[in-house]
Amino acid sequence: MLENWILGLNQLTQWQVLVAIIFGVGMGIVVGAMPGLSGVTGVALMIPFTYVLSPIVSVVLLVSLYSAAEYGGSITAITINTPGTPSAAITALDGYPLTQKGQTGRALSLSITSSVYGGLFSTVMLIVFSIPLAQVAIAFGPVQYFALGVFGLSIIASLAGGNWLKGVIAALIGLLLKTVGSDPLTGAFRFTFGWPPLWDGVAFVPTMLGLFAITEVLIIIESGAKSRLIKGAAFSTERMPWREIRGLWKCMLRSGVIGTVVGIIPGAGAVMGSIVSYNEARRFSKKPEEFGHGSLEGVCAAETANNGVVGGALVPLLTLGVPGSGSTAVLLGALMLHNVAPGPLLFSKHPDIVYGIFISLFLANIVMLVFGLVGVRFWLKVVQVSPAVLAPLIFGVAFIGAYCVGGSVGDIVVMVVIGLMGYVMRKFKLPLVPVVIALVLGEMVEISFRRALIISGGSFLVFVKDPISLGLLIVAVLSIAYAIIRDVRPSQTKQAH
Amino acid sequence: MERQRKTISCFMWLAMAGMIFLGVQASSVALAEYPDRPVEIIVKGGPGSGISQLGHFAAKLAPKYLGQSMVCLYKKGGSGAVAQAYIQKRSADGYHVFMDTTTTAIVLARGKVPFTEKDWQGVIRLQVDPQGVAVRADSPWKNFKDLAAWIRKNPGKLRWAGSHAVGIDPYTVALLLKATGLDSTDIKYVPAEGASHMTTMLLGKHIDVATLNPREVKEQEAAGNFRVLGTGHPERLKDHPNWPTFKEQGFDVVVAIWRGALVKAGTPAAVVKKLHDTFNAMRQDPAFVQFLKNASQIDGYMGGPDKFDPFFKEQVQKMKAYFAK
Numbered sequence: 166m167l168e169n170w171i172l173g174l175n176q177l178t179q180w181q182v183l184v185a186i187i188f189g190v191g192m193g194i195v196v197g198a199m200p201g202l203s204g205v206t207g208v209a210l211m212i213p214f215t216y217v218l219s220p221i222v223s224v225v226l227l228v229s230l231y232s233a234a235e236y237g238g239s240i241t242a243i244t245i246n247t248p249g250t251p252s253a254a255i256t257a258l259d260g261y262p263l264t265q266k267g268q269t270g271r272a273l274s275l276s277i278t279s280s281v282y283g284g285l286f287s288t289v290m291l292i293v294f295s296i297p298l299a300q301v302a303i304a305f306g307p308v309q310y311f312a313l314g315v316f317g318l319s320i321i322a323s324l325a326g327g328n329w330l331k332g333v334i335a336a337l338i339g340l341l342l343k344t345v346g347s348d349p350l351t352g353a354f355r356f357t358f359g360w361p362p363l364w365d366g367v368a369f370v371p372t373m374l375g376l377f378a379i380t381e382v383l384i385i386i387e388s389g390a391k392s393r394l395i396k397g398a399a400f401s402t403e404r405m406p407w408r409e410i411r412g413l414w415k416c417m418l419r420s421g422v423i424g425t426v427v428g429i430i431p432g433a434g435a436v437m438g439s440i441v442s443y444n445e446a447r448r449f450s451k452k453p454e455e456f457g458h459g460s461l462e463g464v465c466a467a468e469t470a471n472n473g474v475v476g477g478a479l480v481p482l483l484t485l486g487v488p489g490s491g492s493t494a495v496l497l498g499a500l501m502l503h504n505v506a507p508g509p510l511l512f513s514k515h516p517d518i519v520y521g522i523f524i525s526l527f528l529a530n531i532v533m534l535v536f537g538l539v540g541v542r543f544w545l546k547v548v549q550v551s552p553a554v555l556a557p558l559i560f561g562v563a564f565i566g567a568y569c570v571g572g573s574v575g576d577i578v579v580m581v582v583i584g585l586m587g588y589v590m591r592k593f594k595l596p597l598v599p600v601v602i603a604l605v606l607g608e609m610v611e612i613s614f615r616r617a618l619i620i621s622g623g624s625f626l627v628f629v630k631d632p633i634s635l636g637l638l639i640v641a642v643l644s645i646a647y648a649i650i651r652d653v654r655p656s657q658t659k660q661a662h
Numbered sequence: 663m664e665r666q667r668k669t670i671s672c673f674m675w676l677a678m679a680g681m682i683f684l685g686v687q688a689s690s691v692a693l694a695e696y697p698d699r700p701v702e703i704i705v706k707g708g709p710g711s712g713i714s715q716l717g718h719f720a721a722k723l724a725p726k727y728l729g730q731s732m733v734c735l736y737k738k739g740g741s742g743a744v745a746q747a748y749i750q751k752r753s754a755d756g757y758h759v760f761m762d763t764t765t766t767a768i769v770l771a772r773g774k775v776p777f778t779e780k781d782w783q784g785v786i787r788l789q790v791d792p793q794g795v796a797v798r799a800d801s802p803w804k805n806f807k808d809l810a811a812w813i814r815k816n817p818g819k820l821r822w823a824g825s826h827a828v829g830i831d832p833y834t835v836a837l838l839l840k841a842t843g844l845d846s847t848d849i850k851y852v853p854a855e856g857a858s859h860m861t862t863m864l865l866g867k868h869i870d871v872a873t874l875n876p877r878e879v880k881e882q883e884a885a886g887n888f889r890v891l892g893t894g895h896p897e898r899l900k901d902h903p904n905w906p907t908f909k910e911q912g913f914d915v916v917v918a919i920w921r922g923a924l925v926k927a928g929t930p931a932a933v934v935k936k937l938h939d940t941f942n943a944m945r946q947d948p949a950f951v952q953f954l955k956n957a958s959q960i961d962g963y964m965g966g967p968d969k970f971d972p973f974f975k976e977q978v979q980k981m982k983a984y985f986a987k
Contacts, residue, residue, distance in 0.1 A: 209708065209714075212715070213718050213722075216719075216722075302862060302866075303862055303865045303866030304866060305862075305866070306863055306866055306868030307852075307863075307868065347741075347828075348827075349826075349827075349853070350827045350853050351827050351828075352826070352827045352828035354774070361739050361740035361743040361744050361747065361775075362739045362740065362744060364739060364740035364741065364743060364774075365738075365739055365740060365741070368738075368739075431858070431859070431862055432855075432859075481862070485861070485862070485865065486861070486881050486882065487858045487861050487862045487865075488858050494858060497858070498711075498712075498715065501877065501956065501957060501958070502715065502953075502956055502957065503956065504955070504956040506877070506880070506881050506958075507881070508880075508881025508882060508884070508885060509881065509882065509885035509887060510881060510884060510885050570708075570738070571708075571736065571737070571738030571739065572735055572736050572737050572738065573737060573738050573739050573744055575739060575744070576738070612855075616852055616853070616854075619850055619851075619852055619853075620821050620850060620852060620868070620869070622818070622850070
């Protein structure tokens with residue numbers, strides 16, 4: 166054990182490794198902040214450049230990039246209401262309202278601190294418990310995934326702050342979009358209108374760009390590019406003092422655990438981690454009514470969790486050779502190119518790589534903290550830019566982002582259509598985040614449900630016979646009931662007055 | 663008035679100059695020897711996928727032998743349909759090379775694209791990746807014969823996973839069942855999202871059998887978690903001599919994923935040959951040999967275009983028959 170740590174530390178004496186961490190974190194923050202580019206694409210785009218590097222330098226570079234990208238997404242979510250990564254959509258729920266109140270500095274400093282905390286917490290979990298935690302990863306089969314997906318969707322009802330029905334409508338729109346494309350189990354085409362770009366479904370990145378970037382631009386134009394601050398608010402560059410951040414330790418600890426555990430379950434991902442921890446944060450909060458209107462706890466929960474997912478997702482990769490997320494799947498491909506095949510034998514065959522990853526995760530988070538805190542100053546400038554200048558910039562970046570990942574004009578068309586749809590939805594005061602959640606979880610629910618039935622031979626009993634599945638389904642029913650009751654009650658008391 | 667005339671004449675001169683310029687350009691295109699401009703390699707798989715790695719690697723290594731730079735482009739969508747259309751819309755001059763996989767044969771065979779195998783010309787096969795069948799090491803089945811016998815005794819019970827519902831994996835399962843004299847209803851075919859997903863499900867005992875390629879199974883096999891019941895290679899694999907083939911167990915199933923280069927049909931034979939010679943020289947480059955080794959891939963060279971092209975077309979025909987059922 167000790168000699169492995171020394172071996173890992175030894176790797177750090179190479180200057181290339183330190184450069185890789187600093188470069189990786191820098192790239193990761195940029196990639197994460199850019200709407201349209203996320204950790205997955207960032208890691209994938211970097212692979213060709215790692216051919217010439219040694220395996221350890223490559224993996225350190227990619228891991229640093231991956232963890233920093235999860236933080237980077239929050240920057241654009243908070244400053245311009247355009248989440249750079251899917252999970253940052255949850256951060257935007259409270260991060261952008263904070264900007265509208267002029268508290269961007271507070272939101273940004275909290276987001277970087279929470280991210281670093283989540284990253285460090287999950288790294289410790291990864292190092293200490295990776296072998297037993299790996300069992301969580303394989304405990305999830307089709308039956309359990311279905312229940313997990315339903316549980317995730319059930320949170321939508323309580324997400325839409327005060328109006329569960331609007332949340333449900335938005336989620337149904339997302340689920341409807343998810344039905345487009347070739348049927349995941351039979352390959353038959355559904356609602357593709359004979360148009361090849363739709364064969365693989367409504368592409369996710371253009372959808373995100375349309376929903377947030379394009380919609381935001383349209384709203385800015387409509388408002389005559391007025392200041393985004395709400396009436397009576399004044400712009401302040403004040404950061405969140407350490408004393409206040411420390412006060413959120415309960416929220417951080419809880420979100421760190423949730424993020425790590427969700428991260429371990431392959432395919433559940435950062436979005437799932439963020440919504441579950443956001444929901445729990447509100448449940449335990451003393452001021453649940455602030456959620457969705459600029460709650461600091463909301464930002465803390467989402468950001469801690471999505472960086473907690475990073476360490477969690479590495480658990481199955483390093484112990485079983487099975488990736489826990491999209492980014493780790495690409496990482497697996499990169500490792501293979503360097504003749505390091507992740508698998509059950511990785512710890513004994515390549516301890517230098519494993520312990521190198523452990524140590525570089527710590528360092529990457531520290532570098533990220535420095536970059537993030539220094540960066541706040543620059544991000545604050547973004548908020549001060551006039552919307553009249555910002556709108557065309559966002560518009561341009563969105564078009565580039567939609568095209569460059571797949572090189573397909575079809576993706577731009579998808580983005581524009583979804584953007585118009587998002588604009589109409591905002592006019593009807595329908596929340597947009599449930600659409601994202603439904604898109605992410607809709608496929609998990611559908612495929613797992615049908616896959617589970619293939620295995621069970623058509624019997625629905627499997628969903629209640631399994632303890633994990635039964636537990637998740639019960640929690641899902643309770644959380645929907647809770648949301649409805651909570652929404653209905655106050656209006657009754659109001660009428661009584 | 664005078665000014666207007668001047669402007670008009672100025673435009674006329676410009677237009678004439680432009681036409682002369684274009685004319686010279688066009689004639690030089692017609693006369694120049696291939697390749698006089700960068701060649702595009704088009705892939706349908708996103709960053710990180712096997713085909714994207716091959717495409718980018720080839721774009722880096724092959725220019726040395728082509729004498730012209732190459733660029734790898736990713737055209738996303740429709741299981742390669744968008745990439746196919748991108749190339750088919752352009753002229754058959756060899757400047758757009760489709761680096762692709764067995765998937766294209768399947769997509770063509772399903773007839774969902776407005777092209778057929780006759781619209782393509784095979785250039786070279788660069789990799790083969792044999793299909794294999796694996797189970798957990800604690801399973802009762804020691805080889806594929808055991809498994810076949812068990813299915814016959816317990817029809818409709820076995821949970822057998824492969825990637826997706828349409829593709830090379832279900833095709834492989836169908837071939838194996840046919841060679842065993844069994845029917846598709848004798849097992850439960852579970853469509854999975856890919857190799858990692860199957861590995862997780864198999865480890866967690868959610869399925870019994872997985873369809874995996876050598877590089878996807880070798881680590882779990884080495885760790886003593888999985889057992890390989892058979893591979894679809896004609897003979898035993900050099901790196902894994904302990905894995906039996908289906909063939910030696912009496913099941914005549916040879917099936918593999920291939921990766922290679924195609925161009926639009928009608929490309930001049932000299933250009934096809936030039937591309938073949940380029941990739942063939944690249945294939946023997948030590949850097950490429952190392953690349954294959956790291957990715958646990960087998961060199962798939964089967965001879966010039968006169969060998970690969972008929973192989974490709976025959977495969978599409980075979981798959982057409984399979985989908986027609």
